[in-house]
Amino acid sequence: MRTAIFAVCVALLLNGRGATAAVAPEGQPVPEGARQKVERICKAQPLGPAAVGVLAVRMDGDTVACVNPGLRLVPASNMKLITTGLALLELGEDYRFETRLAYSGSIEDGVLHGDLYIVGGGDPTTGARVPCAEPLESLFSEWAGFVRDAGITRIEGRVVADPRYFPEPVAENFGWTYDDLGTNYGAGPTGLNFFENAQNFLVRPASSAGSAPSVRVSYPETPWMEYRNYAVTSSRGTANTLCYINTPLAPVAGFVGEFPSDRGAYTLECSNSFAAYTCASYFCRYLESRGIRSLGPADIGPDGGVRLLPGETSGPAAASWGSLTFIGSSYSPTLASIVRETNCESDNFFAETLFKALSLSRSGSAGYGDCCAAAEAALLEAGLPAEGVCQIFDGSGLSRKNYVSADFFVRFLRMMLQSPCADIYLRTLPSPGERGTLEYKFPSETPEFRSRIRMKSGSMNGVRSYSGYILASDGDPSHTIVFSLITNNLTASSWAVNPVLDSIIRAIAAEN
Structure with missing residues (x-):
């Protein structure tokens, strides 16, 4: 009896969230806490042979679970958490990508003696079939309105796709397989x-x-x-x-x-290696259906020359932006909407666009080396130096050259929750059961449980990751749990691994 009384007294003295020791009545086993349960799960099959990093910390500083938190691992699509967060901090939630219509030459009696230019501004939603994108018919109608309002009824030239906003000759990342x-x-x-x-x-x-x-x-x-x-x-x-x-x-x-x-x-x-040309081709068809004919589509090659067909040797140099006459602009959905789509659907294309836009805003360049440097510089400004703990090679997580520790993800997520973008960033992360990659996650759990989880999933061959937030059941923001769970070198099948990872998340969620 003295032993039990002493244990209770110690627990009362330690009363606070930093105390991790559980107390049970005499003769009964001590309940297993999240820390012990997570450690046990990580040592057993199917995670035992794999590389695993776990860290879960309350916003008030209490550590809930901790397994190899400093181990740098391939995070897969959890990289999008960093990309989207930095984009919101740099560009702002109301930022919109701009696409401009312009022409070279002159207009006489309704005839454009020159080329019509579609000057891209990096909008990833053009022609995309996602909820936040403007329907293509509506967008083309707006562009055609600019052409009509300029007094153009016929084009004695080409409809030129201009992708020079991101001028790199190869759009894909060299770190992809x-x-x-x-x-x-x-x-x-x-x-x-x-x-x-x-x-x-x-x-x-x-x-x-x-x-x-x-x-x-x-x-x-x-x-x-x-x-x-x-x-x-x-x-x-x-x-x-x-x-x-x-x-x-x-x-x-x-x-x-x-x-x-x-x-x-x-x-x-x-x-599609020639998407810009494809855009010009489809807009040519649209204009012709509205009675505005042209000589057909063209695009601008990596050397700055106009190409009548994709991949062929470029012809005359394209008109400089300074020499064009601009006749109208269309705008993408807000950055907040694009980030929401990126995180819910794990959209690599949107993430890579944000990666380039971040770099272009900070350095004026969007080469992949510049993009990585810009992201690292932004992290350093936020008080999170990446050297030695976070290797960034792309914005989407498709590259296996990305290496990030669970500890770094937790520190980044804590920073975002304390930033001016906290509310909007949190709303861009999906909950289990919502549209996207988490739609079928935790189907047997209560709506209250699912609504408390806001997280991003990541997966590729041998890799599974989940990072995000578990909101407190008592509504106290200081009790929100920030967590990251990354596994590499998995050899077991998804049906064997996924329930085990779910049990780790459940154990962590039970702590608030």
């Missing part, structure tokens, strides 16, 4: 984008194994492209290894790999 580059999630942003610089193909197996599957363009149409089909239809029950290979150097692309014979019709989502 080869098999990611042809996918829609491996599309890089340019100054003028269209349909998130993606392209969909409809694939059907051939009637017999060994023959090429049927592949046709679904959207957008790109009649200037040459497609070579090296793929084969494989036997029933085999894996779908179909891949798309393209390049910004020529309008030629190919399909390789195997497509199983028992697979139904399938949409292959790929990248």
Whole structure:
């Protein structure tokens, strides 16, 4: 009895959130706290052989769980937490990307003797099929209105796609793996984008194994492209290894790999190396449907010359912005809306656009080396030096060269919750059950439980990560838990790993 009384007295003396020792009646086992439970889970299968970093800290400073917090790991899409947070701090929640319409030459009797320019400003939502984007028909109607209001009824020149806002010759990040580059999630942003610089193909197996599957363009149409089909239809029950290979150097692309014979019709989502030209092509069609004819689309190559077809040798130098006559501007949704879409749907394309916009705002350049340096400089200004604890190689987390510790994520998230952007940043993070990557997370939990969690998921082969906030059940902001859970080198299947990671999050959430 004396032992029990002494334990209770010690607990009362330590009364406060820093005390982690649990007290149980004499003869009963001490309840397992979050720290002990998380440590036990991380040592057992399937996490035991993996590299795991966990840190959960209340805003009042109490540590809830801690396993290898300083271990630098590949974070996958948790990188978007840093990219979107820094973009909000640098650009502001009301920032909008601008796309301008302009022309070269002169207008006489309704005829433009020159070219019509679509001068991109990096808007990632142009032609995108996401809730926050303006429908393409509405956007093109606005652009056509600028043309009509300028008195143009015919164009004796080209509709020129101008992507020079982000002038890098290759839009994709050099840290991405080869098999990611042809996918829609491996599309890089340019100054003028269209349909998130993606392209969909409809694939059907051939009637017999060994023959090429049927592949046709679904959207957008790109009649200037040459497609070579090296793929084969494989036997029933085999894996779908179909891949798309393209390049910004020529309008030629190919399909390789195997497509199983028992697979139904399938949409292959790929990248489009000539999205700016595609935008000009579709707007040409729209203008013609409204009675405004032109000589067709063109774009501007990496050397600054106008190209009549993508990938071909450039012609005369494009007009400088200073020499153009501007006739109107359209604007993207607010940055807050774009960040919300980025974090909810884990949109790589939007994240990479924000990564470039952050760098352009800070340094005037959007090369990937400059982008990484700009992000690190912004972190340093926020009191979070990245050296030795956070290696940034892209904005989306697609690169396996990103390395961030759970401790750094927690410190970053705490900083964001104490920043002027705290409320809007928190609202951009999804809760389980909401549209996006967390839609089917914690389906059996109560709505109250799910609504308290605001977090970002991340996944790639061998990697699973979750970082974010667990709001306090008592509503006290100082009791909000900031957490990061990163796992690398996983060999078990997702169905075995995901419930275990869920149990870690539940254990942490039980502490507030």
